Amino acid sequence: MENEGKGLHARVLESLGPAITAGDYPPGTVLRTDELEERFDVSRTVIREAVRVLESMQLVASRRRVGVTVRPTEEWNVYDPRVIGWRLAGRDRPRQLRSLTVLRSAVEPVAAGLAAQHATPAQCAELTEHAMGMVATSRGQQLDAYLVHDVAFHRIVLTASGNEMFARLGDVVAAVLTGRTQHHVMFTDPDPAAVTLHVQVAEAVRTGDAARAESLTREITAGAMAELDVLAP
């Protein structure tokens, strides 16, 4: 098993979390502690700790004399990295991918503008480096290598913005980009226009041109949205 190395409660979590976020237990469903205890063949301690975590994600609510009830979707902590991961792995992956892409299209341009103002020389260097990397790997079925540079590029922009809320979306963007590559047919090279835009963004950040960095990044995210409209429901 690849399931070893973590505590039992983590294993229960990795089973219940995806199931709930996938909608296997519709909102209002009640789970009794001792039922789960038996189902996973673990002690109450373990179940209780797993339930506490699910509760902290607002996926469930535990009430006396009633049980652990699944909460409606609108109340979930949809920004919790694990919730995002579970939903991306589950049934409504397309919808989730769309939500996150829209979020990207809102956040990244502003982040790029701020990065142009706050990025350190070292960050600027890394940025151009990865932009170059994208150019170098943009042709000839090197999608994996390209993805690495793409993810790194966007992560640096978010970090260099100097806003911690933006910086923490790095994983989200990485997940979206990775997801896109996986769904892309493996034989189509990246859009050359997008590659050029990344190079230009790196340049704009380096020269401190915030407005240009923002508008160029808006073009990138607009492209990502357009791709979605082609490939997703």
Next chain:
Amino acid sequence: MENEGKGLHARVLESLGPAITAGDYPPGTVLRTDELEERFDVSRTVIREAVRVLESMQLVASRRRVGVTVRPTEEWNVYDPRVIGWRLAGRDRPRQLRSLTVLRSAVEPVAAGLAAQHATPAQCAELTEHAMGMVATSRGQQLDAYLVHDVAFHRIVLTASGNEMFARLGDVVAAVLTGRTQHHVMFTDPDPAAVTLHVQVAEAVRTGDAARAESLTREITAGAMAELDVLAP
């Protein structure tokens, strides 16, 4: 006491969470379970469950033979509503307020643009209603009533965008707006220009003019940023 009604673990959480997010325990600090057990005079069960929740927020990491260690700030789940609340209540409230305002300025304009495309007639009606309410309460030291309409307005825009990630930021925006009112001297009425902008946004959303809704909202959030520069460090 006003502390009744919740479980013991919740009480421990409400004590440890704010302390950690306030920086009372610098990253790397280790907390032993039995020490906490004694300090709060509760059983191990309770401490363990509280620690699990803190762990799920990435505030701490629990490792065997070493203890519960506080994680560096960059790893915290800064989108967790409780973490946001604790930080807003704590020492670096100004920095947090600034981060959230920047996030707002990125998200709300895009949300308003989407709202113009997706808002239901009922939502449009509510929107104009609250915009009117803002006009009515914008003069004569009715800041509390004004705030209610302001919060409702922005909440509806985020919800009407149809993006669940945006919708879940309603509480964040509410916290920011509330925080601003509290810090505002209680005798200055809201900026008339901002009030007008809200009315115009409601109109743009109603008529489905996405570009206009977005750009007007951008003006609103730009105003909020400008206010910050005046009042905050």
Next chain:
DNA sequence: CGGCCAATTAAGTATGACGTTTTCGTCACG
């Protein structure tokens, strides 16, 4: 000096007993 093994430490798990709150059913009374 270096690597290996054992002792120690603190978290992880299991279990049984008891407390607490909420819900539901029953019974008596108007």
Next chain:
DNA sequence: CGTGACGAAAACGTCATACTTAATTGGCCG
């Protein structure tokens, strides 16, 4: 027949304890 109060049951919440597991430390031996 309806209503209210009382009581029992159900499920989570808390406590105490014993045992297990993994990681670190330190000492012993090569």
